Amino acid sequence: MHDLTRELSLKxxxxxxxxxADGLGGLPLEPGGLTELETARTPNLDALTKRGxxxxxxxxxxxxxxxxxxxxxxxxxxxxxxxxxxRGALEATGIGFELGANDVACRGNYCxxxxxxxxxxxxxxxxxxxxxxxxxxxLAQVKIAGxxxxxxxxxxxxxxxxFRAAGLGGDVHDTDPQKTGVPPLDPRPVDPADAAGAKTxxxxxxxxxxxxxLLADQQKANGLTLRGFSARxxxxxxxxxxxxxxAAIAVYPMYKGLARLVGMDLLGKAQTLAEQIDxxxxxxxxYDFFFIHFKYTDSTGEDGNFQAKVSRxxxxxxxxxxxxxxxPTVLIVTGDHSTPSLLKSHSWHPVPTLLVSACCRADECQTxxxxxxxxxxxxxxxxxxxxxxxxxxxxxLGKFGA
Amino acid sequence: MHDLTRELSLKxxxxxxxxxADGLGGLPLEPGGLTELETARTPNLDALTKRGxxxxxxxxxxxxxxxxxxxxxxxxxxxxxxxxxxRGALEATGIGFELGANDVACRGNYCxxxxxxxxxxxxxxxxxxxxxxxxxxxLAQVKIAGxxxxxxxxxxxxxxxxFRAAGLGGDVHDTDPQKTGVPPLDPRPVDPADAAGAKTxxxxxxxxxxxxxLLADQQKANGLTLRGFSARxxxxxxxxxxxxxxAAIAVYPMYKGLARLVGMDLLGKAQTLAEQIDxxxxxxxxYDFFFIHFKYTDSTGEDGNFQAKVSRxxxxxxxxxxxxxxxPTVLIVTGDHSTPSLLKSHSWHPVPTLLVSACCRADECQTxxxxxxxxxxxxxxxxxxxxxxxxxxxxxLGKFGA
Numbered sequence: 001m002h003d004l005t006r007e008l009s010l011k012x013x014x015x016x017x018x019x020x021a022d023g024l025g026g027l028p029l030e031p032g033g034l035t036e037l038e039t040a041r042t043p044n045l046d047a048l049t050k051r052g053x054x055x056x057x058x059x060x061x062x063x064x065x066x067x068x069x070x071x072x073x074x075x076x077x078x079x080x081x082x083x084x085x086x087r088g089a090l091e092a093t094g095i096g097f098e099l100g101a102n103d104v105a106c107r108g109n110y111c112x113x114x115x116x117x118x119x120x121x122x123x124x125x126x127x128x129x130x131x132x133x134x135x136x137x138x139l140a141q142v143k144i145a146g147x148x149x150x151x152x153x154x155x156x157x158x159x160x161x162x163f164r165a166a167g168l169g170g171d172v173h174d175t176d177p178q179k180t181g182v183p184p185l186d187p188r189p190v191d192p193a194d195a196a197g198a199k200t201x202x203x204x205x206x207x208x209x210x211x212x213x214l215l216a217d218q219q220k221a222n223g224l225t226l227r228g229f230s231a232r233x234x235x236x237x238x239x240x241x242x243x244x245x246x247a248a249i250a251v252y253p254m255y256k257g258l259a260r261l262v263g264m265d266l267l268g269k270a271q272t273l274a275e276q277i278d279x280x281x282x283x284x285x286x287y288d289f290f291f292i293h294f295k296y297t298d299s300t301g302e303d304g305n306f307q308a309k310v311s312r313x314x315x316x317x318x319x320x321x322x323x324x325x326x327x328p329t330v331l332i333v334t335g336d337h338s339t340p341s342l343l344k345s346h347s348w349h350p351v352p353t354l355l356v357s358a359c360c361r362a363d364e365c366q367t368x369x370x371x372x373x374x375x376x377x378x379x380x381x382x383x384x385x386x387x388x389x390x391x392x393x394x395x396x397l398g399k400f401g402a
Numbered sequence: 403m404h405d406l407t408r409e410l411s412l413k414x415x416x417x418x419x420x421x422x423a424d425g426l427g428g429l430p431l432e433p434g435g436l437t438e439l440e441t442a443r444t445p446n447l448d449a450l451t452k453r454g455x456x457x458x459x460x461x462x463x464x465x466x467x468x469x470x471x472x473x474x475x476x477x478x479x480x481x482x483x484x485x486x487x488x489r490g491a492l493e494a495t496g497i498g499f500e501l502g503a504n505d506v507a508c509r510g511n512y513c514x515x516x517x518x519x520x521x522x523x524x525x526x527x528x529x530x531x532x533x534x535x536x537x538x539x540x541l542a543q544v545k546i547a548g549x550x551x552x553x554x555x556x557x558x559x560x561x562x563x564x565f566r567a568a569g570l571g572g573d574v575h576d577t578d579p580q581k582t583g584v585p586p587l588d589p590r591p592v593d594p595a596d597a598a599g600a601k602t603x604x605x606x607x608x609x610x611x612x613x614x615x616l617l618a619d620q621q622k623a624n625g626l627t628l629r630g631f632s633a634r635x636x637x638x639x640x641x642x643x644x645x646x647x648x649a650a651i652a653v654y655p656m657y658k659g660l661a662r663l664v665g666m667d668l669l670g671k672a673q674t675l676a677e678q679i680d681x682x683x684x685x686x687x688x689y690d691f692f693f694i695h696f697k698y699t700d701s702t703g704e705d706g707n708f709q710a711k712v713s714r715x716x717x718x719x720x721x722x723x724x725x726x727x728x729x730p731t732v733l734i735v736t737g738d739h740s741t742p743s744l745l746k747s748h749s750w751h752p753v754p755t756l757l758v759s760a761c762c763r764a765d766e767c768q769t770x771x772x773x774x775x776x777x778x779x780x781x782x783x784x785x786x787x788x789x790x791x792x793x794x795x796x797x798x799l800g801k802f803g804a
Contacts, residue, residue, distance in 0.1 A: 027763055031453050035763075060802055062783055063790030064406060067803035080803065081406075090804050342761065346801055348794045349763050371779070374765055380781035 001077065001388060002241040004400065009243040014329035014394035016244070016289045017280075018386075020075060021316055022068070022255075023298030023339025025351040025370060029306055036297075036306055036341060037352060038369040040313035044320035045333060045368040048356050052331075054365040055378020056350030057386060059337045065348045069093075071336030072258045076291075077242070077387030078235060085261070086170055086230020091160045093257030095152055099232035104168040104200050106229040108151075108159040109176065110135065110221035117183045117223075122176065123157045124221040132157060135221055142210040147203055161226065163203050169196025172204065174227035184208070184225045200229060237263025238289065242391060247283060249276045250293035259291055273315065277322045284326055292323075298346075301339030309341055330357045330393045332386065333368070350380050357393035403479065403790060404643040406802065411645040416731035416796035418646070418691045419682075420788075422477060423718055424470075424657075425700030425741025427753040427772060431708055438699075438708055438743060439754060440771040442715035446722035447735060447770040450758050454733075456767040457780020458752030459788060461739045467750040470496075473738030474660045478693075479644070479789030480637060487663070488572055488632020493562045495659030497554055501634035506570040506602050508631045510553075510561040511578065512537065512623035519585045519625075524578065525559045526623040534559060537623055544612045549605050563628065565605050571598025574606065576629035586610070586627045602631060639665025640691065644793060649685060651678045652695035661693055675717065679724045686728055694725075700748075703741030711743055732759045732795045734788065735770070752782050759795035 026036040059066040060080050069090050070080030085093070088105035099105060110132060112121035124132075136153040139161075143149075148164035171190040177183075187204035189197030204226055215222050238246035240263070247267045248259030256266050265287070268279035276292055294316055300309035323331065334353040337346050352373040363377030374380075378389070391397045428438035461468040462482050471492045472482030487495070490507035501507060512526035512534060526534075538555040541563075545551075550566035573592040579585075589606035591599030606628055617624050640648035642665070649669045650661030658668050667689070670681035678694055685692075696718055702711035725733065736755040739748050754775040765779030776782075780791070793799045 027761055031764065056781070061403065061406070061790065062787035063792075063794035063799060064410075065794065065799065065801050067801050070803040085803065087804055094804075340761070347761070348791075348799075370763060371766055374779050374781070375777055380783075 001384065002236060005242055005388060005391060005397065006240070008398040008400055010396050010398050011243060012395050014288065014396060015284070015326070016330045016332070016390050016394050017292065017323055017328040018075065018290070018332045018334070018390070019292045019294070019323065021294045021297040021313070021333070021335045023301045023337060023346065024335025025338025025340070025347070025349050026301065026309065027340035027342045027349070029342055035370045036301070036309040037313055038371065040310045040317065042313060042317040042368055044317045045354070046366065048320065048324070048331070048333070049354055049365050049368045049372070051362055052354050052356035053360045053363050053378050054368070054373045054376030055353050056373045056376070056380040057334055057353040057383045058350050058380055059348070059383050061382070063348050065346050066337050067346065068254055068336060069258065072255065074383030075334065075336055075386060076262050077384055078262065079384050083233060083235055085233045087228025088160070088170070089230040089233055091154065091228065092162055093261065094254040095154060095160060096253030096257060097150065097152055097160065097162060098257070098260060099162070100164065101232060102166055102168065103162050103164050104170050104229055104231050105160060105162045106204070106226045108161050109225050109227070110157045110159070111184070111223045111225055112220050113183070113223035119177065119180045119182060119184060119223065121220070122180060122225070126156050127220050129153070129155055132159065132221065135159070135215070135218070138214050139211050141214060142207055144203055144206050149207065157221070161207065163200065163207070165203070167196055168200045168203070168231065169194055170200065170229045170231040171197040172200050172229035174225070175208070176225035176227050184223060187226065204229070233261060235261050239263055242387065243396065244289040245287045246289040246291065247287040248291045248293070249279050250291070251276070252293070252295050255293040264291060273319050277319055280323070281326065297335065298339045301341050302344055304341050304344040306341040330355065330390050332390060334386065353378060353386065355389060355393060360393055403786065404638060407644055407790060407793060407799065408642070410800040410802060412798050412800050413645055414797055416690065416798060417686070417728070418732045418734070418792050418796050419694065419725055419730040420477065420692070420734045420736070420792070421694045421696070421725065423696045423699040423715070423735070423737045425703045425739060425748065426737025427740025427742070427749070427751050428703065428711065429742035429744045429751070431744055437772050438703070438711040439715055440773065442712045442719065444715065444719040444770055446719045447756065448768065450722065450726070450733070450735070451756055451767050451770045451774070453764055454756050454758035455762045455765050455780050456770070456775045456778030457755050458775045458778070458782040459736055459755040459785045460752050460782055461750070461785050463784070465750050467748050468739050469748065470656055470738060471660065474657065476785030477736065477738055477788060478664050479786055480664065481786050485635060485637055487635045489630025490562070490572070491632040491635055493556065493630065494564055495663065496656040497556060497562060498655030498659060499552065499554055499562065499564060500659070500662060501564070502566065503634060504568055504570065505564050505566050506572050506631055506633050507562060507564045508606070508628045510563050511627050511629070512559045512561070513586070513625045513627055514622050515585070515625035521579065521582045521584060521586060521625065523622070524582060524627070528558050529622050531555070531557050534561070534623065537561070537617070537620070540616050541613050543616060544609055546605055546608050551609065559623070563609065565602065565609070567605070569598055570602045570605070570633065571596060572602065572631045572633040573599040574602050574631035576627070577610070578627035578629050586625060589628065606631070635663060637663050641665055644789065645798065646691040647689045648691040648693065649689040650693045650695070651681050652693070653678070654695070654697050657695040666693060675721050679721055682725065683728065699737065700741045703743050704746055706743050706746040708743040732757065732792050734792060736788065755780060755788065757791060757795060762795055
């Protein structure tokens with residue numbers, strides 16, 4: 001699709017807003033009941049639905065439940081089965097570490113080693129974040145010639161390591177043996193003939209050696225395993241594939257990071273939805289495309305808190321008039337996946353998706369909800385087609401063929 | 403998709419039942435009329451529809467009418483454009499011949515040769531099955547060193563030959579010249595450099611030579627042509643791609659054979675639908691997935707007998723409570739293609755497909771039928787996505803990406 005969008009790209013003064021309510025789609029708690037979105041009072045979204053076109057976005061493929069990475073890549077128009085983000089790169093992205101072209105990231109776990117160096121606890125007794133955070137500073141003392149080493153704490157026994165040097169590669173096996181009673185595995189390249197993987201392996205080996213020394217006094221976290229080695233994924237940017245100056249207005253590091261990976265500028269330091277819209281208003285003239293991320297529809301779904309998710313959807317609805325007052329050429333309201341409170345997890349169900357523009361060909365849908373979306377004019381479509389639809393509705397795609 | 407299902411596969415105690423009514427979809431006999439399925443009284447399927455999610459399964463691609471092979475491969479989650487079953491292999495499968503890894507099967511036709519060895523009738527006067535069946539025994543007398551030869555009668559002038567030996571290949575040209583007045587073609591490999599195809603060709607040549615001698619006394623069937631040379635298709639099994647212990651409960655050899663090709667166990671010797679459900683009940687605890695095949699919705703459609711197809715659908719409906727009483731985690735009711743009585747043949751029309759589970763996101767459909775399926779929550783989807791949907795609804799697929 002990017003070959004097409006590149007070739008057909010047109011410039012104009014249109015503005016596209018993509019409002020992503022994370023985990024938006026849901027399920028009824030009981031057969032015959034209403035979903036969270038169907039339960040919520042959403043007068044503003046319903047009014048938009050009447051003049052827009054509705055549909056169901058399939059994040060990856062039918063039946064496939066995505067994580068945040070593939071969920072957002074799909075919405076951004078990048079086939080999530082083609083463009084994969086390694087676990088290390090995604091973890092680094094998730095804590096706001098901006099990966100450079102010479103970086104390889106991996107996820108670390110502290111573990112407990114016995115006197116013979118065998119793993120007795122793969123998660124170091126799940127030590128608390130308070131206990132583990134200072135250890136990242138200890139590990140940051142590792143010195144390897146010609147390599148910059150970054151160690152960042154994540155939650156509990158988890159951390160992220162980034163090695164920065166020319167010629168590194170991400171194809172390195174995990175060192176976690178996935179069982180206790182054996183020592184951590186030695187870092188080694190997936191393909192022994194791969195010089196880049198071999199270089200990363202050698203650096204990782206040296207890192208582990210020094211780290212063991214630095215952690216020797218720790219009672220629980222006296223060892224570590226590394227996994228998900230990955231370079232920064234190579235994603236063509238929004239400017240290049242869509243001709244869009246794009247900006248992201250997000251609160252959480254993960255979504256800021258994903259937006260950076262596709263070349264969006266990160267705007268503002270908003271902590272609330274109202275502040276996010278403040279930023280949108282302030283920077284309205286500077287960009288063609290705005291990605292606004294709202295987290296709490298997902299987190300309440302993950303908590304299994306149906307009513308809290310309903311409230312968060314109503315909170316989102318209340319802010320919509322401030323967006324429509326800016327008169328975007330195209331306004332999209334969608335989610336990166338469903339997170340039904342019933343399942344307390346992400347799911348595969350299609351996500352209600354609304355597109356409003358002056359030429360969107362409105363359908364007969366009256367309210368913004370899962371069942372109404374089934375009869376919407378967008379039908380059910382893979383998320384990766386949403387960006388071409390946005391561009392078309394913005395008059396930014398020319399004719400294919402004569 | 404199998405890379406995904408393999409990677410994301412989770413084990414649990416769920417049970418999936420796929421009830422396939424062959425040729426289920428239909429057409430009205432007159433404009434504005436009802437289809438067979440819409441005409442049939444189906445209170446049990448309608449009740450399931452109210453708590454399930456409905457849609458239209460496209461067997462291969464829009465407009466493409468499948469045979470039984472591709473139709474079932476799609477339902478089983480194998481892209482029918484990627485996984486092809488050669489005609490010989492399908493014919494062998496259809497008569498219940500279980501192909502091994504060293505087998506190459508082909509379809510034979512008896513033909514009539516004139517004194518100069520030229521074909522005067524490509525179908526040997528369409529001799530009756532009674533006349534042709536003993537000829538298979540005659541041909542089974544062919545002896546080729548190092549090769550096991552099997553000859554099985556099919557209908558009228560048709561038979562199946564299977565050559566079993568190491569190093570055989572299926573890439574061999576048909577010997578039927580597709581016209582009269584010329585001799586049958588010599589068997590030869592598609593690629594002369596292909597040793598496996600050359601070996602099969604040499605064996606087939608010897609088979610034809612000896613067969614001509616054995617048939618010399620026959621008035622009509624004194625010659626033969628061979629076509630559709632094919633090895634056993636390489637299909638990864640259900641256990642490997644889905645992590646499912648799968649079983650088939652079918653009456654007809656073709657469907658048993660197709661199920662065997664994807665690694666299902668064949669259960670019981672049921673001759674009726676009631677006996678098939680007996681087997682389902684008896685073996686319920688032994689498998690994760692059950693494929694139940696019901697033939698008569700197809701055969702009545704092929705006969706152009708609208709009313710008989712209606713009755714068969716009602717027969718199917720009546721058995722449904724025995725399945726639901728087993729409380730499958732996921733119950734799917736579908737067909738491998740449509741077989742409208744109006745057309746007396748398979749067709750390309752989407753097949754009404756019902757999926758019921760506790761997390762299926764029920765739609766507003768009230769009755770199980772073609773027009774109702776158009777407004778169903780599954781939308782229209784390629785049949786190959788049904789298995790991922792089944793696995794997701796059974797909680798057997800983990801998250802893709804973090």
